[in-house]
Amino acid sequence: xxxxxxxxxxGTEFVGHEWxxxxxxxxxxxxxxxxxxxxxxxxxxxxxxxxxAIPMIDRATxxxxxxxxxxxxxxxxxxxxxxxxxxxxxxxxTPLAELPFNEELMTQAVAGGAxxxxxxxxxxxxxxxxxxxxxxxLTDDEWLWGGNMEEIEYTITxxxxxxxxxxxxxxxxxxxxxxxxxxxxxxxxxxxxxxxLTGRGQGSAAGAELFANNxxxxxxxxxGGLREFGTPxxxxxxxxxxxxxxxxxxxxxxxxxxxxxxxxxxxxPATIRMLAxxxxxxxxxxxxxxxxxxxxxxxxxxxx
Numbered sequence: 001x002x003x004x005x006x007x008x009x010x011g012t013e014f015v016g017h018e019w020x021x022x023x024x025x026x027x028x029x030x031x032x033x034x035x036x037x038x039x040x041x042x043x044x045x046x047x048x049x050x051x052x053a054i055p056m057i058d059r060a061t062x063x064x065x066x067x068x069x070x071x072x073x074x075x076x077x078x079x080x081x082x083x084x085x086x087x088x089x090x091x092x093x094t095p096l097a098e099l100p101f102n103e104e105l106m107t108q109a110v111a112g113g114a115x116x117x118x119x120x121x122x123x124x125x126x127x128x129x130x131x132x133x134x135x136x137x138l139t140d141d142e143w144l145w146g147g148n149m150e151e152i153e154y155t156i157t158x159x160x161x162x163x164x165x166x167x168x169x170x171x172x173x174x175x176x177x178x179x180x181x182x183x184x185x186x187x188x189x190x191x192x193x194x195x196x197l198t199g200r201g202q203g204s205a206a207g208a209e210l211f212a213n214n215x216x217x218x219x220x221x222x223x224g225g226l227r228e229f230g231t232p233x234x235x236x237x238x239x240x241x242x243x244x245x246x247x248x249x250x251x252x253x254x255x256x257x258x259x260x261x262x263x264x265x266x267x268x269p270a271t272i273r274m275l276a277x278x279x280x281x282x283x284x285x286x287x288x289x290x291x292x293x294x295x296x297x298x299x300x301x302x303x304x
Contacts, residue, residue, distance in 0.1 A: 092270040113278025147286035153276035159262030171230035177253030191249040197235040
């Protein structure tokens with residue numbers, strides 16, 4: 001006690017520390033701060049008891065309340081799924097031919113399809129669905145397998161060249177150069193002729209003959225493509241792997257064959273149908289071959 005020194009102006013004890021002539025006072029903490037500190041300790045003990053808090057090897061303590069953020073998320077997702085279930089059921093049960101005539105349901109389908117597209121399709125077709133080299137543009141009116149909603153739904157469901165898919169869409173262009181069907185010179189002549197179909201270059205009689213003998217069976221006499229085979233049009237400005245002479249020559253010599261996955265085992269039928277509605281709405285969708293005949297689902301001017 002005799003060694004304690006008191007600061008005369010404040011009456012506070014010195015702690016005995018000194019730095020460059022500056023000494024520290026043992027000033028007591030304010031009582032409100034101490035009580036607040038004690039309260040946080042009590043609150044922390046209570047939190048550890050009732051909520052998950054202590055990490056363990058493969059989990060955390062569950063807490064007295066049994067609450068978890070994962071459980072809360074699961075409950076919210078279940079509630080949202082329950083809310084949307086009637087809409088999904090209505091979309092899944094409505095024939096595609098009738099869906100466009102139900103404006104409210106079609107709006108819901110397109111909105112749901114847009115959300116599903118952002119999750120499952122943008123990786124290949126792009127955020128704006130314009131595609132890129134090797135991935136088709138879904139916003140134009142050029143379709144290999146058809147662009148009405150029924151055909152789009154079939155393509156999404158079964159995919160294209162899906163390995164092991166019994167109902168997948170399949171087309172395969174022969175490797176005319178790699179397999180020796182045509183010589184290198186003949187491949188050049190065919191490439192030049194294909195270029196001439198779009199007004200670029202003249203082509204040659206030899207190229208035209210080679211095209212007629214080897215290509216028209218799939219691409220048509222005018223190069224317009226045949227949907228029953230999934231073959232592209234060669235007489236327009238839409239190209240999947242590039243429109244340069246080198247790109248065309250490469251495709252004749254050693255063609256590339258893209259693969260689109262079949263979504264029937266990954267997505268439910270309602271989501272696939274919504275994707276078909278969304279893709280159809282992007283601007284290049286085609287009309288149905290057969291429209292709904294039920295007057296109850298037809299527009300007034302179609303019933304006349």
